[in-house]
Amino acid sequence: MWGIVAVNTKVFKEISIERVTDQDYKKITKARFFFNWKTERQNCVYKLRILESEVILGLISLTHYPEESRIEINLLAVSKENRGKEKQYDDIAGNLIGFACREAVNHYAEIACVSLIPKTKLKKHYITKYGMEDAGKHICLEGLALFRIIEKYIDESGEIK
Numbered sequence: 001m002w003g004i005v006a007v008n009t010k011v012f013k014e015i016s017i018e019r020v021t022d023q024d025y026k027k028i029t030k031a032r033f034f035f036n037w038k039t040e041r042q043n044c045v046y047k048l049r050i051l052e053s054e055v056i057l058g059l060i061s062l063t064h065y066p067e068e069s070r071i072e073i074n075l076l077a078v079s080k081e082n083r084g085k086e087k088q089y090d091d092i093a094g095n096l097i098g099f100a101c102r103e104a105v106n107h108y109a110e111i112a113c114v115s116l117i118p119k120t121k122l123k124k125h126y127i128t129k130y131g132m133e134d135a136g137k138h139i140c141l142e143g144l145a146l147f148r149i150i151e152k153y154i155d156e157s158g159e160i161k
Contacts, residue, residue: 048060
């Protein structure tokens with residue numbers, strides 16, 4: 001089962017990661033998610049929400065590059081209330097990255113790669129927290145590092161932890 005943990009209470013909440021719908025775009029504001037997500041409609045955009053709620057807590061935009069066996073994370077955002085020291089839930093970004101890794105393996109098997117071009121100030125964070133490799137402009141997960149992220153966030157049934 002996929003899940004996140006409430007920071008204050010340590011209560012586990014089951015989550016769902018699913019495609020963003022046209023109706024969702026009406027609720028996704030730049031003030032809450034820091035980007036104009038409507039510009040990502042041509043990509044594969046997914047939302048993370050708690051199962052018993054329709055409130056979107058995180059978003060990820062993915063582009064597939066089959067000739068490179070790679071998925072690129074174009075944008076990744078956690079809602080405003082889930083950032084920083086006062087955040088409500090932990091591991092939203094990790095679950096979205098784990099989802100991208102699982103998708104890459106589903107499409108490209110053992111040669112899968114997930115990459116992103118980070119903002120300068122986040123590059124070190126992604127390398128430290130998620131084990132991404134510095135590949136110049138991009139940072140990436142492949143091989144053992146990619147499978148470690150899947151193992152951390154995805155259980156044996158294929159569901160996100």
